[in-house]
Amino acid sequence: MTTFAFDGRVAVVTGAARGIGRAYAELLAARGAKVVVNDLGGTTAGTGHDPEPARAAAADITAAGGTAVPDAHDVASADGGAALIETALEQFGRVDVVVNNAGNVLWGDPTEATIDTMQSQLAVHVLGAFNTTRAVWPHMLEQGYGRIVLTTSTGMFGLPDNLGYATAKAAMIGMAKSLTAAAGDRDIKINVIAPNAATRMGMRDAPPVETPPPNMHPALVAPMVGFLAHESCPVSGEVYVAGAGRFGRVFVAANDGYLHDGAEPPTIEDVAEHWPTIRDETDFYVPASLSDWAARFMSHLRDELSNREW
Secondary structure (H helix, E strand, O other): OOOOOOOOOEEEEEOOOOHHHHHHHHHHHHOOOEEEEEOOOOOOOOOOOOOHHHHHHHHHHHHOOOEEEEEOOOOOOHHHHHHHHHHHHHHHOOOOEEEOOOOOOOOEOOOOOOHHHHHHHHHHHHHHHHHHHHHHHHHHHHHOEEEEEEEOOHHHHOOOOEHHHHHHHHHHHHHHHHHHHHHOOOEEEEEEEEEOOOOOOOOOOOOOOOOOOHHHOHHHOHHHHHHHHOOOOOOOOOEEEEEOOEEEEEOOOEEOOOOOOOOOOOOHHHHHHOHHHHOOOOOEEOOOOHHHHHHHHOHHHHHHHHOOOO
């Protein structure tokens, strides 16, 4: 069996002082990576600031024989994201891996969600991932190598009271797809993890999780992130779910649907009549990019479009 090591690699993990992020940092460090343990040290709602959790996590990793330094910058700000990457560069000279794990959660249905709660979650999940990625991108381009892991959640499938969280987490898929297109044929891979584990953020109103049940421990998610962060990772722009001993893929798919071939323009009645075909789930494909989807969706117009003068 192949052994996956990270000797000589430098990894930045956000939200890494506790829970799932700490499991990622510990695994990467145990496999030889030098790790920057970033954590604001706030509440699950994203408030407060305490540098001690990051310091303690980094100290524990070091005591276990790994190499880690703490960082308590707030990745929800552009300056914080840039400062985090600068910490890695100052301490270790390069950045090979960024795992964007930091998050917050504010429960609320559509009547309870406010512009403030929506902005708070978008700031941490979406802008937090953007800020670190934007800061590290030029360095990955220069070295011709990089691995970025974004964090989504199966919460994106929706609950009655997770509007802001689901919206922010679904955004990670589009971010990964666009970054993958921007990376082109460079060896920069961007993928997405949907973790399934017992953590303080996922327990809602329950007491904080001090010792997760063995079958829901964050460490059971970490191997998937380790693979996505490794130099041998063969994919980019994809979404994977991990936890409780199971690993799988989540994907956005499309079908060919109904193609109107009448002489007259399609009508609402045409849509209603062919609704089962439009909704068909038995024959689908997974677009690799917007261009890939458009080429198939517009394939019946290929000759017309190629001969048209724009």
